[in-house]
Amino acid sequence: MLNSTLEVSHLCTSFFTDRGEVKAVDDVSLRVDKGQVVGIVGESGCGKSMVARSVMGLVKKPGKIVGGSIVLNGQELTSLDDKELCEVRGRDVSMVFQEPMTSLNPTMRVGRQVQEVVAIHEQVSKEQARQRTLEILSAVGIPEVEARYDAYPHELSGGLRQRVMIAMAMIMRPSLLIADEPTTALDATVEAQIIALLKRLAHTGTSVLIISHNLGVIAQLADYVYVMYAGRIVEKADVCELFDNPLHPYTHGLLGAVSSLRSQSKVLQTIPGVVPNLANLPAGCSFAPRCDRCMAACDSVRPELVTVGAGHELCCHLTKGVDVL
Amino acid sequence: MRGNATTSLLRRLLYSLITIVGVAALVFVLLRMVPGNPVATLLGERADAETVERISSSLGLDKPLPVQFADYVLGALSGDFGESFTLGKPVVDLIGPAFMNTLRLAIAAALVAWVVGIACGLFAATHKGALVDRLFMGISLLGVSLPVFMVAMLLQYVFARYLHWLPVAGISDWTGYVLPAIALGWGSAGSVARLVRSSVIEELQQDYIDTARAKGRTKRQVLVLHALRNAMLPVITLMAMQFSGLLSGAFITETVFSINGIGRLSVQAITGRDIPLLQGTTLLIAFVIVMGNLVADLLYGISDPRVRKGV
Numbered sequence: 001m002l003n004s005t006l007e008v009s010h011l012c013t014s015f016f017t018d019r020g021e022v023k024a025v026d027d028v029s030l031r032v033d034k035g036q037v038v039g040i041v042g043e044s045g046c047g048k049s050m051v052a053r054s055v056m057g058l059v060k061k062p063g064k065i066v067g068g069s070i071v072l073n074g075q076e077l078t079s080l081d082d083k084e085l086c087e088v089r090g091r092d093v094s095m096v097f098q099e100p101m102t103s104l105n106p107t108m109r110v111g112r113q114v115q116e117v118v119a120i121h122e123q124v125s126k127e128q129a130r131q132r133t134l135e136i137l138s139a140v141g142i143p144e145v146e147a148r149y150d151a152y153p154h155e156l157s158g159g160l161r162q163r164v165m166i167a168m169a170m171i172m173r174p175s176l177l178i179a180d181e182p183t184t185a186l187d188a189t190v191e192a193q194i195i196a197l198l199k200r201l202a203h204t205g206t207s208v209l210i211i212s213h214n215l216g217v218i219a220q221l222a223d224y225v226y227v228m229y230a231g232r233i234v235e236k237a238d239v240c241e242l243f244d245n246p247l248h249p250y251t252h253g254l255l256g257a258v259s260s261l262r263s264q265s266k267v268l269q270t271i272p273g274v275v276p277n278l279a280n281l282p283a284g285c286s287f288a289p290r291c292d293r294c295m296a297a298c299d300s301v302r303p304e305l306v307t308v309g310a311g312h313e314l315c316c317h318l319t320k321g322v323d324v325l
Numbered sequence: 326m327r328g329n330a331t332t333s334l335l336r337r338l339l340y341s342l343i344t345i346v347g348v349a350a351l352v353f354v355l356l357r358m359v360p361g362n363p364v365a366t367l368l369g370e371r372a373d374a375e376t377v378e379r380i381s382s383s384l385g386l387d388k389p390l391p392v393q394f395a396d397y398v399l400g401a402l403s404g405d406f407g408e409s410f411t412l413g414k415p416v417v418d419l420i421g422p423a424f425m426n427t428l429r430l431a432i433a434a435a436l437v438a439w440v441v442g443i444a445c446g447l448f449a450a451t452h453k454g455a456l457v458d459r460l461f462m463g464i465s466l467l468g469v470s471l472p473v474f475m476v477a478m479l480l481q482y483v484f485a486r487y488l489h490w491l492p493v494a495g496i497s498d499w500t501g502y503v504l505p506a507i508a509l510g511w512g513s514a515g516s517v518a519r520l521v522r523s524s525v526i527e528e529l530q531q532d533y534i535d536t537a538r539a540k541g542r543t544k545r546q547v548l549v550l551h552a553l554r555n556a557m558l559p560v561i562t563l564m565a566m567q568f569s570g571l572l573s574g575a576f577i578t579e580t581v582f583s584i585n586g587i588g589r590l591s592v593q594a595i596t597g598r599d600i601p602l603l604q605g606t607t608l609l610i611a612f613v614i615v616m617g618n619l620v621a622d623l624l625y626g627i628s629d630p631r632v633r634k635g636v
Binding site: 056058082083086087088089090091094095097099102103104105106107108113116117120121152154165168169 | 531532533535536537538540541543554558628629631
């Protein structure tokens with residue numbers, strides 16, 4: 001029996017624009033095991049959402065998967081046509097989007113939007129589909145489901161809408177749930193509730209790939225974390241290892257930018273500069289222009305992912321020195 | 326919520342009524358302010374002053390304006406809009422059949438406009454940037470900008486005079502409606518096509534389209550089941566307003582194709598200084614336009630749940 005739910009190897013997704021090829025995802029490999037919660041963390045524009053869209057087969061033009069493989073439950077997805085992918089989407093892999101305000105169809109009752117997923121993938125009676133919809137809606141913690149079933153999205157709060165999105169994603173019991181910034185648009189208390197809900201789902205055996213720029217969310221949910229920068233994986237490690245022993249200067253920067261009750265410094269750190277233009281990346285390490293530990297090699301030689309500990313890999317020239325940080 | 330909707334519907338109906346009464350008053354006053362005596366026009370140049378006076382008085386034109394208006398409104402409420410000066414028949418009997426002719430023409434024109442407009446708009450939207458898209462949009466621009474009489478005469482020349490497929494003018498059976506309907510609906514088809522196109526393109530960029538795709542819907546299903554309905558919301562409003570426009574704006578088409586409709590009747594009334602008839606047709610057109618706007622608003626409210634609540 002297969003152990004991994006999702007295995008992405010050497011995935012490359014590019015956008016072909018007037019200014020040339022933009023490598024949004026550049027040679028990314030990642031793996032999500034059964035029942036595991038894997039996080040991808042990085043700043044806006046670093047390609048994390050594009051990994052998710054590539055897995056869903058929903059990369060919009062002029063974007064295109066140009067290389068690599070995506071294997072879900074032993075099935076290669078990159079060679080499927082759209083019709084075959086439609087059977088996989090929603091049934092085996094589903095997705096929760098960032099913006100619950102706009103991710104639901106404004107003129108369709110929410111119950112029908114959830115029920116639609118069943119209608120697409122299974123031949124069941126309307127009554128059965130409705131029953132299952134009501135069950136999943138109450139399972140994700142929506143009160144008074146009978147009344148909410150007939151509500152329109154604008155009649156629900158942001159938190160309830162995101163619960164509807166999660167219900168929609170979970171109704172077919174997919175083996176993989178991708179959550180792209182599921183709490184970014186919500187306020188803090190609602191965020192905590194949604195995180196608790198996702199945690200509960202992960203315990204029922206569904207693998208989760210969670211994407212966030214928020215390390216707090218990642219720390220609470222993920223078992224294993226990938227740090228992405230400019231379309232590439234720069235560090236990956238078990239969640240405890242990453243937070244205890246971050247090695248990449250970028251990971252350091254991200255951690256320094258998080259406020260914590262226990263942190264000693266009063267001022268949050270920032271990472272100077274912005275994510276580089278993906279159409280025009282530096283020859284060496286893409287983080288070099290923003291890195292405070294940049295060396296001569298960093299500007300000219302691109303580092304590769306190297307194992308530095310148990311399940312801990314790093315893409316940085318600093319690994320060569322013994323005294324890492 | 327329901328009570329709110331009813332009040333707001335009543336309020337809108339009241340506004341519509343006020344508008345129509347206002348139009349009636351305005352038309353009434355304006356027509357009497359126009360220089361020249363309608364009775365003199367009616368009787369010809371050789372009529373003597375005494376006769377003109379006698380006839381004016383028999384028509385009630387010598388009474389003070391407010392009295393005349395009150396008489397008119399009272400009559401109108403009981404369905405009496407006076408008698409045409411030039412045709413000697415009750416205005417109602419003249420307007421009735423003419424309105425039916427115009428209604429048939431407007432329905433035919435709307436069918437042309439909407440079927441062609443929606444089909445072309447959808448096709449252009451789903452083939453955005455392709456040759457067909459640019460071709461359709463070019464043609465629709467032509468549709469919006471070409472004057473009706475030119476389209477009408479072009480159609481007459483090609484299909485009636487040159488190809489002999491359809492009658493040049495007049496209505497003897499349904500074939501008589503084909504050319505006028507195209508001429509009248511052509512411009513509307515252009516604006517519907519443009520709105521459908523931009524509206525569909527905009528809807529297809531919304532986040533919920535991604536959600537529907539992530540559920541496993543194909544592109545075509547997403548278009549038909551999710552995007553189309555929402556994209557049609559602004560189009561419905563446009564269509565409702567267009568229909569009243571087609572009903573009231575057929576002057577030129579009716580004249581070119583010799584159709585005895587409201588437009589042609591109005592033109593006759595204007596040239597003959599036929600005040601009661603002109604009042605009747607103008608009031609009818611005002612009524613049609615006000616109702617068209619009301620229906621457009623109501624339809625929008627019914628079809629969009631976000632608006633429905635607060636109508």
